[in-house]
Amino acid sequence: MTVTIYDVAREAGVSMATVSRVVNNNPNVKPQTRKKVFEAIERLGYRPNAVARGLASKKTTTVGVVIPDISNMNLAEIARGIEDIATMYHYNIILCNADKKKDKEIRVINTLLEKQVDGLLFMGGTVTDEHIQAFKTSSVPIVLCATTDDNNTIPAVDIDHQQAAYDAVKLLVDSGHRKIGMISGTLQDPSLGFARYQGYKQALEESAIPFNENYVRVGNYKYESGIEAMKYFLALEDRPTAVFAATDEMAIGAIHAIQDAGLKVPEDISVISVDNSRMASMVRPQLTTVAQPMYDIGAVSMRLLTKLMNKETTDQTKYVLPHTVIERQTVGQV
């Protein structure tokens, strides 16, 4: 019923080995034979069974990708970068959402390894010892993608969240601001939350601006929490003249809160954030924000993985991709 390589061999009057050769583009086949085989393949509608091939060759040409949440815009962009490069190198992608939950992550890593992926791309929260443990049982290469790794022992490509935050706040400082608020994400989140908070503090410190804990509010990355946080700042007797938000969404919330209070951005209060999402240029005034190369993170990490899978020697196994601050209309001089 399903036609196999053996059927093709018989139909073409050659051996399975020869069929295998033409299917795999092995040059050691007489053109005439090759033609016969192709015709037989065509006639029978033969489709190679990649599972059988995988078992015999110990290569599946698929790589596993564990990602926190594909419905997150930034991550979807990374995923697209991954997939494009994977396709380019003739790999397919098994995609698993793991929501930064350690248990889920460990579980899918094992599933992926059972499925004999040729390599693994890991995006998650922090890489814990338990992760390392799971990675160690792997005989295939693994690269971390947009994920912090304290142990710092696994190939990785990332952006420097702290530096990005630092650069944003620095722009505020350089514009003359001294009273700078921050709308942070949850400090438990190592990348978007804590790292950006650290960047904020670092910039303050280096500018000899004393840290004021009234100037920090923790949000949940979303629009509404940006509004709430800004309302708090506005109610302060000595309110900030500038605000750094950890995400565009919160920044936009902040802007609206400012405007609702009858104030203007950036005349009365400046706002900056990091993300450079589509929304950044779709609000009035347009949001000044720092852009991170999401697609590239995916692309570069997948490219690195292909090299590793191919046992190529790699000059580098750590990449930190550069961000850019995009100056638009929400930061003013003081």
Place this chain on the structure above:
Amino acid sequence: MTVTIYDVAREAGVSMATVSRVVNNNPNVKPQTRKKVFEAIERLGYRPNAVARGLASKKTTTVGVVIPDISNMNLAEIARGIEDIATMYHYNIILCNADKKKDKEIRVINTLLEKQVDGLLFMGGTVTDEHIQAFKTSSVPIVLCATTDDNNTIPAVDIDHQQAAYDAVKLLVDSGHRKIGMISGTLQDPSLGFARYQGYKQALEESAIPFNENYVRVGNYKYESGIEAMKYFLALEDRPTAVFAATDEMAIGAIHAIQDAGLKVPEDISVISVDNSRMASMVRPQLTTVAQPMYDIGAVSMRLLTKLMNKETTDQTKYVLPHTVIERQTVGQV
């Protein structure tokens, strides 16, 4: 070097068959034996090889998903719905971007079939005869997801784009508007473009409002094209009092164009669209728009596919999921 089922069998002092049974949770194993085997597995760090299992059992517990573009927000949302349900039924997902390009689509369908996926979820542009042809060579079930199918012969879950557009325009009509512009997507696109355009025309027709071709501008779904289109409308001597945009982005562009002209939404001009993206409630005034259940489309289509793969009898193989118009602040009475 890699530990196989045979190694475990030897270590546990049983046969491979028994090991296979305990790994697959076959009840016909004495508890004591089961324990012995588990211990051997633990000791050796055995990990079942899913490829070998796939070859022997002719099931891979993997389904193929072809999607136009995972970095598109709506599609990423669908993908998340797919993956969640897939996980729930212990399937993994091979994800392939195909950009609605027929050639790419056909190619990945074949790759996926070679990889012996247990089923296929197809999202694309229109389903052509060539697609049908490719589907026919499949021995595994296929369901279409958010994809128009003229032949209408394949199981599918979708939303009614035309009806969604119709409902949006109808709200405008019911609010007293007679001069209604449309900012359309490209009419070549069967779903987002043409279908929504048809819905617009249908609503006009049913309300006995003559079609005015000056009132239709074709955009590219993006913010800027919304601005351009609206500028055109504003320059008309008899400009529309309401505008229906095929996407939130274009609607927001339109709103900004209106505001830049010194007019107000909805007092001077009403705006409605379809998408209900995150942005809809992050603009001032908040956008009235029709919401489509993206996550559910993914979830339902995957659920249908699991039934089909399981050879369950399905009461239905066509689903049209309902949309909802979300009334916010951009539509006013005339």
Place this chain on the structure above:
DNA sequence: CTGTTAGCGCTTTCAT
């Protein structure tokens, strides 16, 4: 350039 022959690691009758 082509064929023969072992496996790859597991599931699955069929016995026992």
Place this chain on the structure above:
DNA sequence: ATGAAAGCGCTAACAG
């Protein structure tokens, strides 16, 4: 309840 053995469809030496 357990074991023996025959494949699943293909690749990869090895011969020739």
